[in-house]
Amino acid sequence: MGSSPTRFVIIGNGAAGTYCAEQLRKDDAGCEILMVTDEPYTLYNRVSLPRYLRGVLLEQRVYVRDHAWHEKERIDLRRETKVTAVDFAGKTVTLDPGGEVPYDRLLIATGGRPNPLRVPGSDGAKHVYNFQYFDDAKAMVARIQESKVAVVLGGSFIGYELTEAFAHRGLETHWLMRGPWFLRKALDADGGQVVRLLAEDAHVHMHVEEGIAKLEPKNGTSRVTGTADFTADADLVGVGLGLTMNIDVFRGAGIETNVGVVTNELLETNIPDVWAAGDVAEFYDVASQRHHRMGTWDNSLNHGRHVAKNMLGAKQPYVEVPTYASSMFNSNISVMGVTTEEEPEAEAIVEVDLEGRNYKRLFFLKGEDGADRLVGAILIGKMKGRKRVLELISSRTPVEQRHAVFEMLAVPEVPAKAAPPAE
Template structure:
């Protein structure tokens, strides 16, 4: 019987962890991991945290040591683009003109930054942050200090890069069209905590306005806001979200809608094709709807889940969305999903003013999300509360004397 071939498109965290899991689960066939970057698979949190801050070496971001792939008989093809998926022939087409057959295929193609298409957007000094190379270039631009930095977008990337820029001693202005940071993720209430954090560290916050254009002669020298203000800038960081890389899936006729549609086992509309990580819009058994999660933990756990499903194991991928962030002296972890309109109450446990608290988002008395800020070792308990689906008294949630474990 011919050897089975499993192809993974995307030499990402999700793709690398899928390859690792295939070997751990005893798969003895061919594993081909293909990526269009020349860098071996790496994790993305250091790009806006430790590596960007100069606190961690480049190699710490890599998922595996350089020799891991050879030792585990994983064919790692870097700097090679997959140009097409031929489902009828069960082949992937490479930019090298090779065609590789597959028995199972995993698409871990990730996402790409949304671009600002405004006058002056091609000027030098405008940075987007997605790759390790992007982070190295941005660190080089920020590290001298004394620069005028403008950050467009007050999402997680924007806030973390603003904090990094301030840590290097730069003047920072942050522009955001919403009325608060992280408005679409946290709502205005907890978003205000992050606004105060950055104000306290000297960031000039400009809400309710976007970027209308850039000025400069080759190199950016100013940002023009939608309100008509001109903000001097030596360095600009744009962090306005990402788009899932679905072109291969679309061209192959797979079902796509804000990501590649997959079921709870991360299987696409083709039973031999799977998707994981940022690109996958997966049905979540606990939440009862599809979600696409762009955070590190989803890639870390989704890749292995997809690998097990590719091997025919029973898989129901129901990990709660999880994210962590470090900004200045604030560290946080968030579990669940609580966009505006998905909750009707927020309950706080601890000291919000001192930025040591846990926030709970409730819908109909049930916890749908929780964030611990400078409070540690409670993520498991917060997630248990969300999973339980039980109604919880707000007074009990707010009372530090009531153990969280007893509320689930």
């Protein structure tokens, strides 16, 4: 008698969940895969949402996988279904709707939810938006049509994406951030100044060291009063105040959690047959030798593919240099490896060209052997040298002269050798 197929249950159908399901099917034609999401959609690309919001990408182009794909791959996708409880000892998850279902192996890929604005007047205020879900983007696209003035709060990537989209749509856009500059823990004042210049080139009004103190309804708009001296009547308010990880449903059930779900370098949790991947995984990173979380598409996708192999029995540590690449108004930004945001002990050196709007910041840490190593970098403007940075970080090559790394990045990268002609 043959053994029954392994039953995999995946909570969350973002990049981590869906690419895990895809890999499981590739490597095990006979297994059962049940994937659950409380959203109404098949996998869509959150990284594409800003371009959809800007109006340069059609709704259909945001989707990455459709229903037909799930059917073909025999992935049972339950949409608008919430996992409300997990019994790790009995190996079941409770679905609403759907009741209790058993699993053999479980993946937690629940990502995070955006922190709402909580100030006097924000409760029930109209036209105040977070930016995490397709539905947020759709609601903002509808509101933009009838708007002239937008206010954005948030000095990190979501704040930037909202600002860029509203400015691109021709709204009078005010970008408020509580810190002295964008990404205040990872950039220095020069980096902040480059971003300010890029924002002002795009006709954005920047207001640093300014928060939102209160909101009041006024003739269909929101009267925004800042924490310093800002006021405006905004047709819409965008909010980027970070994420809270979706781990509430697992709390008290015996699984180790911190900010996210804690895993080892194999993405295994402390509970047998349970793994975590993507934004929610607080994983042990072999490259930086510490636990941390990443909030990037590539990390979620790679986690998903990688964890599938481990759920099928491989015991491979996850080793990737984390990267985040984004547009930055009419320029680009790339963040690689570890910065002073995650590792305040890292020492940084900077090269800046304000006029050209170019900036490079390199982060170094001393290893246990006393040698200096490049552990991270931020480039704004020209992206030349990005590949070299990644090589230096992943190879953990000792660096003798920190400033010599800038010279290495300036040397043109040798194009890959053309393949010899076929015999």
